[in-house]
Amino acid sequence: MTKDRLQDSISWCLVLVFLSCSMLLVVSPAFAGTLGFNPSSPTVELGQSVMVDVVVSELGSETIGSFDLNVQFNPSELQLNEVIFGLGLGDPALLEAMTHFQAFPLSPIAEIINFSEISFLDEFSLSSLQGEFVSVATLSFQGVSVGMDTLRFMDLGASEVPPSGIPLQVTAGSGETLSLTSRGIANVTTTLVPDPNTFSLMLLGLVGLLLRRQWLLSFRARRDAGAVLH
Numbered sequence: 001m002t003k004d005r006l007q008d009s010i011s012w013c014l015v016l017v018f019l020s021c022s023m024l025l026v027v028s029p030a031f032a033g034t035l036g037f038n039p040s041s042p043t044v045e046l047g048q049s050v051m052v053d054v055v056v057s058e059l060g061s062e063t064i065g066s067f068d069l070n071v072q073f074n075p076s077e078l079q080l081n082e083v084i085f086g087l088g089l090g091d092p093a094l095l096e097a098m099t100h101f102q103a104f105p106l107s108p109i110a111e112i113i114n115f116s117e118i119s120f121l122d123e124f125s126l127s128s129l130q131g132e133f134v135s136v137a138t139l140s141f142q143g144v145s146v147g148m149d150t151l152r153f154m155d156l157g158a159s160e161v162p163p164s165g166i167p168l169q170v171t172a173g174s175g176e177t178l179s180l181t182s183r184g185i186a187n188v189t190t191t192l193v194p195d196p197n198t199f200s201l202m203l204l205g206l207v208g209l210l211l212r213r214q215w216l217l218s219f220r221a222r223r224d225a226g227a228v229l230h
């Protein structure tokens with residue numbers, strides 16, 4: 001191989017390496033974050049409400065510019081009241097962001113909440129509203145039957161059942177798609193409301209225990225006093 005051909009080969013290799021690196025930069029996600037739930041309580045009484053925050057964490061220096069998420073729950077155990085969007089992407093009332101949500105029943109024991117938001121703010125404004133984690137929305141549920149329901153994130157981008165074509169996606173303020181390395185779940189248990197009669201019996205039992213303790217202390221004191229006199 002001549003010197004000129006060797007130089008040409010090296011040049012072509014460098015070009016190919018450069019192109020490969022450029023492609024990797026184009027398709028690589030901006031960061032690896034996590035999705036999770038933060039329930040206000042792991043249990044809810046029958047007929048009462050529980051709030052569940054949806055949190056994107058491990059953001060680092062990145063910001064969230066938009067998201068499109070799906071959460072599955074069991075409507076026979078939890079009933080969706082509303083979706084409350086946070087202010088981390090701006091205030092929709094001030095036209096800083098646009099929000100949307102809807103629910104899709106899949107079966108008697110499976111329902112999907114699809115909720116999304118897009119911010120109209122720049123990255124600097126978003127960074128002033130966000131930290132290393134952002135509570136993007138709060139899901140409000142009501143316990144409708146006794147049992148435990150597991151909330152989980154769903155990706156319906158390639159689903160054959162309605163609502164198909166709804167991918168789970170989070171994008172940065174720069175517009176790049178953010179990679180999600182893990183998706184948490186949340187278990188919410190609905191319990192029966194304690195019967196007032198049960199409270200009364202517990203209170204009477206507690207009073208009885210206290211009276212018995214006082215009687216035993218008094219009896220021991222009298223016995224010890226009699227032993228000293230003899």
